[in-house]
Amino acid sequence: METLRIAFVYDVVYPWVKGGVEKRIHELARRLAKKHEVHVYGYKLWEGNGEIERDGVFYHGLAPAGRLYILGRRRPLPMLRLAARISRVRDDLRNCDVVDVQNLFYPGALALRGLENALLTWHEFWGNYWLRYWGPLGVFGETAEKALFSFERHAAVSWKTKLDLAEAGLRKPISLVPNGVDAGLIKSIPPAELESDIIFVGRLIPEKGVDLLLRALAEVKREIPDVRAVVVGDGPERGRLERLSARLGLEDSVLFTGFLESRDEVIAIIKASKVFVLPSRREGFGMVALEAMASGLPVVTLNAPMNAARFLVENGRSGFAVGADELGMAVLTLLGDKKLNRKMGAKGKMLARHYEWENVVGVWLASI
Template sequence: MEGLKITFVYDVVYPWVKGGVEKRIYELAVRLAKSHEVHVYGYRHWEGSAEIERDGIYYHGTVRVGKLYVGSRRSIIPPMRHAVSLLSQLKGERFDVIDCQASPYLPAYSLRTLGLENVFITWHEFWGDYWFEYLGEAGFLGKTLEKGLFSFERHISVSQKTRLDLLSAGLRRPVFLVPNGVDYGFIRSVRPSELESDFVFIGRLIPEKGVDFLLRSLALLKREFPDFRGIIAGDGPERKKLEFLARELGIEKNVTFTGFLRDYADVIALMKASKVFAFPSRREGFGIVVIEAMASEVPVVTGEHPMNASVHLVEDGKTGFVVPLDEELFARALLLAYDNSKKLGSVAGERARRYDWDEVVRVLLSVYRGG
């Protein structure tokens, strides 16, 4: 079958920036590039020519940026400059598929201005009214720009939660589900760490991840399991506060804070050396770390929350547990998962196969060709 000319449009680019969206684009692009011509348009993070080839992918740098964030929020100026640059860089170009990530919204409007066809909008989250909570009255602009993307014909969602949010918000066009993935074979090849634990959390230490809630749940669990071993892997602005809370709760000898792990293999090794993955996140666009835990044959306990998409990844009672964000109930679920870790983990490992990146690419191509 004839190869396609495909381009991905986002702002930041992997491996210069290593977030979830840019990692997804890279994993898809590097596999697609084996049989198709693949381009990526994003910020010019690198030195030298604005156009480079790497891993079989053609990268097109739009604008150079300094700081991506103003305080804790992404700056709006770089996306605006990026969107303007796309108007000149993409003028006259023709692609079989343009996969444009919904956020930061503005590049999609550049594609519309140019009259480019075969555009897919890929949604990682849908905020809707959450914009007002995030920005106050100024959230009206974010909500308007977000809702304006409903006018595009083709849509992809990376999670079932986001797909349902889009349909509930009034999107009247098909939304294809193409999830994030993992390198299943690599995860299976990693040897467990020597640092064993009963319960592990891995992620950025920010309020939305709910690590404070997890620590309070572990303190309750200690009544029945006084010698439990817990690990909090990751770093972030909440770390000192959380370490103080662990001391205050009397579990500082039970819980180890490892800090940020630079080597991905070390992350997986730590996961595989634990009995249960605890994930009380209150806001998650997908939850790729949940699939990594499943592929490591580690059951997952996560909490019910309207903005936690990872609840759709865990089969309650089969690959882990989904429970209300109540500390007592969460503690009980952790113990139940611990007692049934081998059985739940075995099922989780099998379920994770469907999220292998090679399988995700197969699904994506069928959407591109039939969508």
Template sequence: MKIAYIYDAVYPWVKGGAEKRIYEIAKRLASRGHEVYWYGIGWWLNDNNSETIEHEGIILHSVCEPMQLYVNGRRSIREAVIFAGKLLPKLIKEDFDVIDCQEFPYFPCFTAKFHSVFKRACLVITWHEIWDKYWFHYLGKKGLFGWVVERLASKLASENIAVSEKTRKDLEKIGVKNVRVIPNGIDFKRVETVKPSEEESDVIFVGRLIKDKNVDVLIKAISLIKMEMPDIRCVIVGDGPEKGKLIKLAKELGVEDNVNFTGFLENYDDVIAYMKSSKVFVLPSTREGFGIVALEANACGLPVITTNYERNAACEFIDGDNGFLCSLSTKEIAENVLVGMKTKEAMRGKCMENAKRYEWDRIVDLAESFYSDLL
């Protein structure tokens, strides 16, 4: 098959859940003999003048030069519009069997639809999450624009992929049919090869430091635990617009010596190493389209504590045997951290068993079968 993926952020130049998913699936499909293309922003142009390069079997096409994806912590509408506008002249040169376009930031989906009709290709839109009414919570009255564009994008493809059961149900609520769940995955074999970091910790968080992640609640929980465990150690891996406030909060609560902010780690193995040297993974997020990082923590043998919240899809695979669900409460998170630390070794087997079910090779089998069925 000749398959095209469309997403502006390209791994490994940009490291996030959606781009990691495309990378892992695309390189495996390429190794199985399929022609795989990825149309994105040319993040590599600073190091390589060629607009088209091959990376691990994937043919990468530069749609436009690098530009800011985020403005004031939010996705740039300007970037999305420019990318969508410059996409068509690049895309129209090729014929594809399947075009898989990630739903966000929406505008490229309309370009992909035009191409699929003009070239008679099968268009699939992969949905990582549905915001629906959350748009109004996020932007107030201005959220109407996002809500309308999302609804319009949901009507473009006759076949859709959801990365979680939650997203599938959300799509059905707004009238989208023919939705196949193909979850995100992890490279379990690679995780197994990584050695633990020399810096040991009791608690770890990994993710972008934005409001929805609620890392402030975790820091407050650490201050509670410190009353019982003065030497409690917490590692926070990641960067983002909330970092300055979080560092200030840690100082105000007197836990600056208990909490280590590593910043963004370029090397994936370094992230896994930090996980392997910790005891409990905490994801206090109230919005997760999937939550790959929670699976990675399970793969490292760590129980996961996350919030039992409507928009948190990570809840789907945390069942009491591999972690705990709780409310977004400082007290509850602190209590569950203490329980998790005591039961880590007993839960280790179940944690790793859960993670193995999401090995990328299994996920690629699902994707390959789905694409084949479309032809």
């Protein structure tokens, strides 16, 4: 294949911000950069020059981010400023062979409508969920989301999102380009000394459902008094969740670690646990669940309509996708049956191999 000039457009950038979308762009970009010219456009989150190079990838910081969140939600004004800067580099982007635009950066994506070489990557489709998220103002989000249907090329990171788009009326072809996992790296990381029975990893926001996990854990504790759980991550819900933990009598059973800077440390703590629980009410993919599967843990996730992670889990084979009132029983089943736990963990590890990043790069290239 000839050398391509590729650009990724999003607002926040890895490793300065460590979310799923940022991680996806990072993993794709650094692998593609081995053979192609790759650029990443977003906020300037680093010190010094606005344009830097790391691992063969060229990063363009177009605007300062400032405070990213307010009341647990991404601040719109910095995104609008960044979208205005994106509009100014439209001619540079037009000179690329492909521009991979992330739908969750709605102002920037709208600014690039009509760009012939653009590929719009959908991480989630919200539809009328916008009205629950923003109230009456959600109509603007819903309208902006539908406006992105005007892009000519589309990719979805999960089957759920692809189906949602088709049901919403997007009639253009939609490629399925999932997120991935570095199973080799995960295999090389030894388990941490901090052992636990149950682990959650993610941003502490209402959508992640950690409150459901704590209530399920109280149920588990009645059967296993010395049960130990670890909650890895930080966010606006942390204080409320710690108070809920205390009210449920879980102070000695749950450790809130806060945000961990090193991804290797996160993987090590996952590998030192027995069951991974992702009780998300809304999840665009569930990359951390995939990492847990690659680590050999069975996964328990919520069988919620907007939780795409449930598609990663083969219910009853690599874990369980259950209702909120069944989370505790699913965890008890896996903690009480070591043979089943190992069997499901092994199945999950096998399934995770299909999502190796090198394979995803090939699928991405085929989609353009």
